[in-house]
Amino acid sequence: MPELPEVEVVRRGLERWVAGRTVESVEVLHPRAVRRHPGGGADFAARLRGETLGVPQRRGKYLWLPLAGRDLAVLGHLGMSGQLLVQPEDAPDEKHLRIRVRFGDGAGTELRFVDQRTFGGLSLHETAADGADALPDVIAHIARDPLDPLFDEAAYHLALRAKRTTVKRALLDQSLISGVGNIYADEALWRAKLHYERPTAHLTRPRSAELLGHVRDVMNAALAVGGTSFDSLYVNVNGESGYFDRSLDAYGREDEPCRRCGAPIRRRPWMNRSSYFCPRCQRPPRVPS
DNA sequence: CGTGGCCCCTGATTGC
């Protein structure tokens, strides 16, 4: 469940259903699901046993569960197809179940990491210090996200001006702004009437501020309805889908009329993915770069 | 150095 709103939906579910619980045992069913962890899955499981999970945190598309009383956290990324589910202990294993976390508290539920494509994973990392804002060291390069009150808008604008890149690439660059992926980039660009290949160096301050406003608006709107779910791959910890797919204006709407001007939305191959845009509202730059 | 391209996977869908 990749982008910020979907990850935040999961974070809230974890806060409600697993925060404060103590790990009884961990089962790692696929080696790739425990990532960049020196000791591998066995060490991950051993070190997590007996630890109590704190309030889950999130930056961009990463989320982490601090371990109570330690400068350690379980870091998670869902990749393209990862799910964190709170399931009854007697529920049958999912086909792509990768990691199971059991709790010894008698609540009857366990935490499961399910991931079809194995681009996501969990890992255990030291944090800079104890406390809510303590970031796991390995994601120090991830920028604050647009819903973070401490996001530095002025610095973001200066970074855009300094880059020799295009606006969608910059939106997806997690070291500049985090949490934006292919859906919300296309949606924000549609709202801002900006073509995805517009150079960032030419963006005026009001224009970048407007774009950022649209990024925030579309993410908040998605969050309010549980995120975007095209299929059962993108669900909250209870397996429920979000409803923002019906509110999308650009993404996935090839050949459908632009809700603003009626022109058919176009899809273009872009970085091994697709970009959706309105050819009338979002004019390409004169010299595509 | 910044930037862009490639690759890691499985499964659904589409077209021949």
Next chain:
DNA sequence: TGCAATCAGGGGCCAC
């Protein structure tokens, strides 16, 4: 029907 090609919401890594 079968098979191959294409596509999918991400990001780390590595050539230029």
